[in-house]
Amino acid sequence: MNIGVIGQAVALFAVTNIDDILVLALFFAQGAGRRGTTRAVVLGQYAGFIAILAVAVAAAFGATFLPEEAVPYLGLLPLALGVRAAIQAWRHRAETGEEKSAAENGPKLLSVAAVTFANGGDNIGVYVPVFATAGIGGMTVHVLVFLLLLAVWIAAGRYFATRPAIAKALSRWGHVLLPVVLIGIGLLILVEGGAFGL
Template sequence: MISTVLQAVGLFVATNIDDIIVISLFFARGAGQRHLTAKITAGQYFGFAGILAVAVLIALGAGAFLPVEAIPYFGLVPLVLGLRAAWSSWREYRDNDGDDDSDGDSATGKGSGNAVGVLGVAGVTFANGGDNIGVYVPVFVNISHTAIAAYCVVFLILVGALVYIARFVATRRSIAEILEQWESVLFPLVLITLGVVILVSGGAFGL
């Protein structure tokens, strides 16, 4: 069992370490928003639970319900969210026109268009899990049902740790200052890039 747990930890780290950047940007995006940590955590859990559900179903032979070929199209989720964030940032910049005397929300870049929601986080998390599913399925196929359950439990525990690490990174003074200054550019850029990479690498739309 200890060996299974260690293998699960290693697999989780290998497939999710890059999520720290995305989650940190969510923290920067919603800075000052009430219950932000709870929303990001809930969204991360919902999204990752979806990843696990798909991986387990495919591994158990129920892949017909969600063919592997359909997974790359989930790249449309971060792509659309990124385009929406870019449009929101551009409108905010245009409306403020660089005026430092704007109201508090606009001056800090935390207007309603920048709100971070559970579903948005969940959608990005799930869409970014295509590679995870591709790695988890062959592992789950070759282990017992008990081991699959153990992997899932370990993964879900580590999701909370991942959010905590991302929050820690995003709240370090030097990093927070950079994220606050460039969040309006980095957030949509990262999501759009993520969406395009998922679509292209998965061969969606014949790309």
């Protein structure tokens, strides 16, 4: 196994997924103390990322399941989820911390997967040329390294969400921060991609 290819895969993953750590921390904070949170976040993150890799690998072989002009519209997924989270936060704004905690739902697997896929939609454009030029062996190394690093990213997100100072801030402001981040990601994807002529 070529160390250079592994190093390239590590750097490519880190650069294209740095923002995911914050999103993961917010998802873990949203589900703090609820059964099934870790499973939903882990499986959702892997499902969304595997979908990104599947599209990128297929496109590297010449198949295009997702037309390039459709990628910016993936921003509608986190935008919709962010608006939904904002509406929930607004409805429960007058409740105490315990009431709010009881009313909120933890992250759902499909929501995490949708945000992961939408947030990584632009990564497909970066991965395709790398995969296409790396050959089967290099592409396999990239995919394996990405899947291993995804576990590190998930652990980092969980770690940050469980540090006392960060956990306290996220429990106090997470209900506001999660919608803002999701709406921001959605708008960024839409605007950077030129969706709706933006």
